[in-house]
Amino acid sequence: MEQYLQNLRSLRSQINDIEEVAAKRSVEEQSQKTAIETLEKDLFSVASETTRLNAESKELEKERAQICGQIFEKQKKISSLENETSTLSQSLELLRQQIVSASKGLQEKRMYFAKIMEDSAFKLQQGHDWLNSYEQKITTANLRDTMGMSYKNLMAQLESKKAEYEELKSRKSELRDQNAKLIIPTVSNIADMLMYQSKQLMVELEQKTETFTPAVKALDVEALEEEHKALLTDEAGELEYLKSLDDQITQLKSVSHAVKCQCGEGYMVELMG
Numbered sequence: 001m002e003q004y005l006q007n008l009r010s011l012r013s014q015i016n017d018i019e020e021v022a023a024k025r026s027v028e029e030q031s032q033k034t035a036i037e038t039l040e041k042d043l044f045s046v047a048s049e050t051t052r053l054n055a056e057s058k059e060l061e062k063e064r065a066q067i068c069g070q071i072f073e074k075q076k077k078i079s080s081l082e083n084e085t086s087t088l089s090q091s092l093e094l095l096r097q098q099i100v101s102a103s104k105g106l107q108e109k110r111m112y113f114a115k116i117m118e119d120s121a122f123k124l125q126q127g128h129d130w131l132n133s134y135e136q137k138i139t140t141a142n143l144r145d146t147m148g149m150s151y152k153n154l155m156a157q158l159e160s161k162k163a164e165y166e167e168l169k170s171r172k173s174e175l176r177d178q179n180a181k182l183i184i185p186t187v188s189n190i191a192d193m194l195m196y197q198s199k200q201l202m203v204e205l206e207q208k209t210e211t212f213t214p215a216v217k218a219l220d221v222e223a224l225e226e227e228h229k230a231l232l233t234d235e236a237g238e239l240e241y242l243k244s245l246d247d248q249i250t251q252l253k254s255v256s257h258a259v260k261c262q263c264g265e266g267y268m269v270e271l272m273g
Helices: 002-105 110-174 188-209 221-253
Strands: 256-260 266-270
């Protein structure tokens, strides 16, 4: 009987040690899970930011290519206008030289040539004014076309940015925080096992007493009953202790703690059974 009591005490001590080890291990596992989830969220955030930056970089490259193309077209137009201006300047210079040469060779017909010069100058001015007006019309038309294309490009870019913003919003709405789950074993199964083992020991004890000699059977039955009652009381104490442990674990399961990640997201850490 003393061996049985000693076994129960040893079993109680082992249960306490197991509970302490389980609690420490659960806390360590919770800490590791929390750290792993934090790292996973940080990695996902970095990957999302990298994807967004790559997309923006591609868009900037496209815009840069479009702007370079527009600059190249404008440079071509400017070069063409400069060539036309140079040609007109050369033509005007040639006309002036011809006028000077004719005036020197034909002094006697100065009045006649003066009138011709005035008419030529008037017509030339009209042609020059018409050319300037035509150039302004062409420039205005080109500017309108260019502004129209720029406006269309800006509207297309605006729609693209809006689509990207909506896509980012939909992705963000799909993300959900996952609460950490920690499994802590209860002691109900351990209590059932102890009850079963106690009953098995009592059955074995009864079977062994049947093989005892009459002298052994003649021992004080009341003393044996007192010891049996003491064992039952001790067993009830064990069950009450196990029940208190189960209540403590139930209280631990109801504990929750708010944790805030480095990325700004917050979530609740709870102990789940």
